[in-house]
Amino acid sequence: MDIYHIDVLKEGYSYLSEDKQSLVANGTSTLVKSPGVNVLVDTLSAWDSHILIEGLKRNGLTCDKINYVVCTHGHSDHIGNLNLFQRATQIVGMSISSGDVYQIHPFEKGIPYQIANNLEVIPTPGHTLSDVSVMVKSTHLGTVVIAGDLFEREEDIKDPSLWKEIAGSENPKLQLQSREHILDIADYIIPGHGPMFKVTHELKETHSTIVKAELGAISKS
Amino acid sequence: MDIYHIDVLKEGYSYLSEDKQSLVANGTSTLVKSPGVNVLVDTLSAWDSHILIEGLKRNGLTCDKINYVVCTHGHSDHIGNLNLFQRATQIVGMSISSGDVYQIHPFEKGIPYQIANNLEVIPTPGHTLSDVSVMVKSTHLGTVVIAGDLFEREEDIKDPSLWKEIAGSENPKLQLQSREHILDIADYIIPGHGPMFKVTHELKETHSTIVKAELGAISKS
Numbered sequence: 264m265d266i267y268h269i270d271v272l273k274e275g276y277s278y279l280s281e282d283k284q285s286l287v288a289n290g291t292s293t294l295v296k297s298p299g300v301n302v303l304v305d306t307l308s309a310w311d312s313h314i315l316i317e318g319l320k321r322n323g324l325t326c327d328k329i330n331y332v333v334c335t336h337g338h339s340d341h342i343g344n345l346n347l348f349q350r351a352t353q354i355v356g357m358s359i360s361s362g363d364v365y366q367i368h369p370f371e372k373g374i375p376y377q378i379a380n381n382l383e384v385i386p387t388p389g390h391t392l393s394d395v396s397v398m399v400k401s402t403h404l405g406t407v408v409i410a411g412d413l414f415e416r417e418e419d420i421k422d423p424s425l426w427k428e429i430a431g432s433e434n435p436k437l438q439l440q441s442r443e444h445i446l447d448i449a450d451y452i453i454p455g456h457g458p459m460f461k462v463t464h465e466l467k468e469t470h471s472t473i474v475k476a477e478l479g480a481i482s483k484s
Numbered sequence: 485m486d487i488y489h490i491d492v493l494k495e496g497y498s499y500l501s502e503d504k505q506s507l508v509a510n511g512t513s514t515l516v517k518s519p520g521v522n523v524l525v526d527t528l529s530a531w532d533s534h535i536l537i538e539g540l541k542r543n544g545l546t547c548d549k550i551n552y553v554v555c556t557h558g559h560s561d562h563i564g565n566l567n568l569f570q571r572a573t574q575i576v577g578m579s580i581s582s583g584d585v586y587q588i589h590p591f592e593k594g595i596p597y598q599i600a601n602n603l604e605v606i607p608t609p610g611h612t613l614s615d616v617s618v619m620v621k622s623t624h625l626g627t628v629v630i631a632g633d634l635f636e637r638e639e640d641i642k643d644p645s646l647w648k649e650i651a652g653s654e655n656p657k658l659q660l661q662s663r664e665h666i667l668d669i670a671d672y673i674i675p676g677h678g679p680m681f682k683v684t685h686e687l688k689e690t691h692s693t694i695v696k697a698e699l700g701a702i703s704k705s
Contacts (some may be wrong), residue, residue: 285588293531308566309570337557337577339555342563343566346567362531363508363510363531473528
């Protein structure tokens with residue numbers, strides 16, 4: 264069985280500027296490394312190629328050794344450096360391409376795309392309608408889900424305004440469902456704009472309470 | 485008054501492969517050039533940096549002379565080379581950034597973002613919920629709208645399956661409204677996957693007939 268090594272090359276962040284006229288933010292970029300396949304999840308903004316190159320070097324890799332690049336969605340802090348990875352199959356949101364050839368895959372029916380054993384790209388719409396996450400089952404932490412902006416950061420489980428209003432959600436009801444699914448299957452979650460966190464029993468309980476309140480608020484709105 | 489020169493650096497295309505198992509496609513990339521400001525609209529796929537660099541060279545420009553990059557939406561055939569333009573303000577769908585600073589602009593309320601006189605980024609949701617188009621008013625062709633995948637190509641006015649099913653639409657009703665708006669204001673349209681076309685009276689009539697049929701079909705579905 265493959266054992267995947269996960270290294271967060273850059274931890275994302277987001278906060279309002281002091282004058283509240285702008286948002287200061289960058290995404291998380293994560294490497295999934297194994298003897299059989301290397302996957303880079305999210306490529307940061309256009310100004311960050313050096314972070315990726317140095318992060319890969321730290322892991323004994325170059326851009327050409329990346330077999331798959333997955334961008335969890337098409338926002339600019341996740342897709343800025345795709346051209347570094349021309350030997351990779353590129354999965355951007357729910358589209359899969361290499362050169363000008365696009366594979367047709369039914370993500371919209373909820374069907375995952377299997378990259379390798381215990382390594383899948385799963386549809387998790389909500390933040391945008393075509394968000395995906397990467398599920399890595401066989402790691403020393405158990406199942407790790409690299410979730411992009413489905414989760415802004417751990418704190419947004421207690422405070423849904425962080426993912427609904429600050430980060431923005433194209434479909435909050437779908438996003439709640441996708442969040443629930445990931446909390447069910449993950450031991451650890453790597454969110455789009457904060458450090459990795461452990462999925463505790465307490466966190467799941469808090470989420471369940473929030474879901475009921477949120478669905479009530481959505482159905483009334 | 486500024487006169488803008490428009491050059492299509494690469495004309496987009498899209499078609500089903502012979503075995504119908506994949507789609508072969510690339511986007512359109514367009515340069516808007518003037519003495520005051522240079523704008524590149526859409527950056528093709530990750531494998532196409534040479535096309536952009538050579539196209540700019542043909543126009544006496546380098547990547548560093550681009551002041552704004554606009555990606556009409558976050559699909560992989562439009563956002564593959566953002567890191568070539570690190571001196572530009574980058575507008576990807578409805579987000580505007582430079583480094584890790586994101587300007588807050590109310591595109592979602594229908595409000596355009598003015599780059600310069602007679603040169604605006606306007607919200608045109610439908611293909612994705614955060615698609616934008618670039619409207620250039622002062623050109624030798626009149627008003628040209630660079631519309632990304634709001635229009636797949638001219639033929640999709642007669643055959644809506646081209647933009648609704650082949651290209652895909654996150655919200656067909658919104659897309660019909662955005663298409664109507666652009667057909668009202670444009671003399672010429674540069675679509676995402678085909679050559680520039682003139683907006684004739686006949687084309688508008690055809691569109692009006694289609695809108696009635698489509699809205700009927702959507703309200704019944």
